[in-house]
Amino acid sequence: MYCICSNKSLDDIVLAQKAKALPFEQAIDQYTGCNGGCGSCISEIYALFDREGILVPDSVAV
Numbered sequence: 001m002y003c004i005c006s007n008k009s010l011d012d013i014v015l016a017q018k019a020k021a022l023p024f025e026q027a028i029d030q031y032t033g034c035n036g037g038c039g040s041c042i043s044e045i046y047a048l049f050d051r052e053g054i055l056v057p058d059s060v061a062v
């Protein structure tokens with residue numbers, strides 16, 4: 001799958017998160033163009049991070 005809005009594959013986004021894990025909202029901001037884009041792949045990215053064990057919930061962020 002591909003995020004058209006940020007011109008990145010979801011694999012690239014996962015790799016960026018693996019290299020430096022950020023709270024989910026921040027990861028979306030920094031690693032994707034989803035917030036300024038259509039947002040349609042955000043739930044897919046969330047599920048993917050969860051499956052890969054790299055999801056940092058926003059509630060634990062300080």
Ligand code: FES
Nearest residue numbers: 003004005034039
């Ligand atoms: S395709 Fe990823 S936000 Fe639009």
